Amino acid sequence: MRTNPTGRQLRFGTELRKLRERAGLTATEAGQLMGIKQTQVSNMEAGRVGVSAERVRTLACHYDCSDKALVQALSDMTTDRTRGWWEEYRETLPTALLDLAEVEHHARSMQTAITIHIPGLLQTRDHAREIFMQDVPEMSPPDIEHRVSFRIKRQAVIFRSDPTPYQAIIHEAALRMLLGGAPVTKRQLRHLIDMSEREHITIQVIPFAAGSFAGSGQSIFYSHGPASLLDTVHLDQSHGPVFLDAEAQLVKYRVLIERMAAIALTPKVSRDFIHNIAHHL
Template sequence: MREKQGMGENTPGPSSRRQPPTVRLRRLAAELRHLRQDAGLSQDDVAEKTGVNIVTLYRIETAKTKPQLRTLIALLDAYGVTGSRRADLMALQKEAKQRGWLQSFDANLPDQYTALISLEAEAQQAINYESLFIPGLLQTEDYARAVIRGVLPTAAEAEVENFVTARMQRQALLENETPLRLWAIMDQAALCRTVGSDAVMRDQLSHLIQQAQRPHITVQVIPFSAGAHPGMPGSFIVLKFPADDPDVIYIDSMAGDLFIEKETDIQRYNDICEHLRAIALSPTDTTALIASLREDH
C-alpha cells in the first residue's frame, strides 16, 4: 500500500462499517447488468416483471449490495438463464462476500483502505506507482511506522500500530504459493527522503534490493534526470484480476480516495504505466541506484 494522505493506502482515515466490494461481487453485478441489457430490458421493465425494487436492482448492478438468493433466482428467470451459466451465477452469489484475511482481521480500518486491501487480495497483478513513498507492499515495518507517524502526527500509538500490523499482513500476498505479481515504479524522490532515520532508510533500501531479486517482483525507479513525467500529478495503483475481470485503478490524494472502473480511464492509466516503465531505469540499473543511495545512509 502507499503511504501518504487522505483516506487511502498511504494514510489511514476514520473508520467505517460499510463492507468493501469483492471481485466476485463486482463480477456478479456486471453479469446481471449484461444479462438484462442482452434481454432488451430496462431496470423499470425488470422491476415490473419481477417485483424487485428498482433501487435494489440499481444497487445490485453496481455491486453495492449482494442479491438475496430469491432475488437472484427471480432475475435469472426473467433473463431466461438456465443450465451451467445459471449454476455458475448462483455459486458466485454464494461466494460474493468472501474477502480473504481481511474478513477476520481485528482492526478498525477506514472504508477505502479495507476496500483496497480486499480487492488487492483477489488481484493477480498490481502496478504501483509512487512519487513520494516506498510502495506499501515493499515497506519494512520500521519505515511503515515512521511514515504513518509522520503523516498522522496526532494519531494515538495504538492507531499507528493497528495500521502497521495491517500493512505487514498485506505483504503475505507476496509470499503465497501463487504470489501477487508486483510491478513497483517510484520516483527517485521516494528513495532520497529520509523517513525515520538513516538506519531505517538503510534497512528499507536493503529490503527493496532484496525484494527486487524475486521473480514475481519488478522494481523500477524514475531518476531525477528523466525530468517531468506523467506520474508527477500523483500516485496510483492498477489492480489486475484473473478470469478477464476488469482492472481497478486506485488513486489516493488529500482530497480523498477514488476507485476508477470506467474503461476509458483504465486504458489511460495503463498507457501511463507503459510510459513510466519506458522512462524508468531498467531493473538492473534501478538496483544499482538504490545500492548507491543506501551508502548515503
C-alpha cells in the same frame, strides 16, 4: 439482505448494472425479463443481496453479453464467500482500507507507480511507522501500531505460496527521502533490493534525470482482475483512498503506467541504482 456490502460485493453489483445499461434496459425492464421485481434488480446491483452463478449467466444472456471471460469471472465471484483476514479490522479502520486489502487479495497481478513514497506492499515495518507518525491529525502510538500491523498483513499477497505478480515503478525522490533517518532508510532500500530479486516482483526506478513525465503527481495502484473490465485503479489521496473502475479510467491509467515504465531504468539497472543510494547513506 446485506446492510454493509463489502467493496467486492459493491463492485459485483456495479458490473451487473453496467451490463444492463449496455443492453439499453431499465431496471424495470430487466426485472420483467427475469420475472422478478424492479426492487430485486436494484438490490442485486447495489450488492445488498447475493446472486447465484446461474442467475449471472441468465442475466448475461438477457443482456446480450458476449464477453465470456467477464461472465465467467462474475460467476466465479458469486461462489467466493471467503471471509478475509481484513474483516477483523472492520470496526477500527476506514472501510476504504479494507476494500484495498480485498482488491489486493483477489488481484491476478498488480502494478504501482509512485513518486514520493515507497509502495506500501514493499515497506518495512519501521518505514511504515515513520509514515504514520507524520499523519495529521496525529495518531496515538497504539493507533500507529494498529495501522502498521494492517499494512504488513497486506503484504501476504506477495509472500504466499502463490504470490501475486507485482510491478513497482518508484521515483528516485522516494528512495532519497530520509524517513526515520539514514538507518531506517538504509534498511528500507536493502529490503527493496532483496524484494527485487524475487521472480514475481519487478522494481523499476525513474531517476531525476528522466525529467518530467505524465502521471508524476499521483500515486497509482492498478489491480488486474480475471477480466479486463474487472480491473481496479486505486489512487492514494490525502483525504483517503479513491477507487476507479470506469472503462475510460482503466484505459487512462494503464497508459500512464506504461509510459512511466518506458522511461524508468531496467530492473537490473534499478537494483544497482538503489544499491548505490544505500551505499552512500
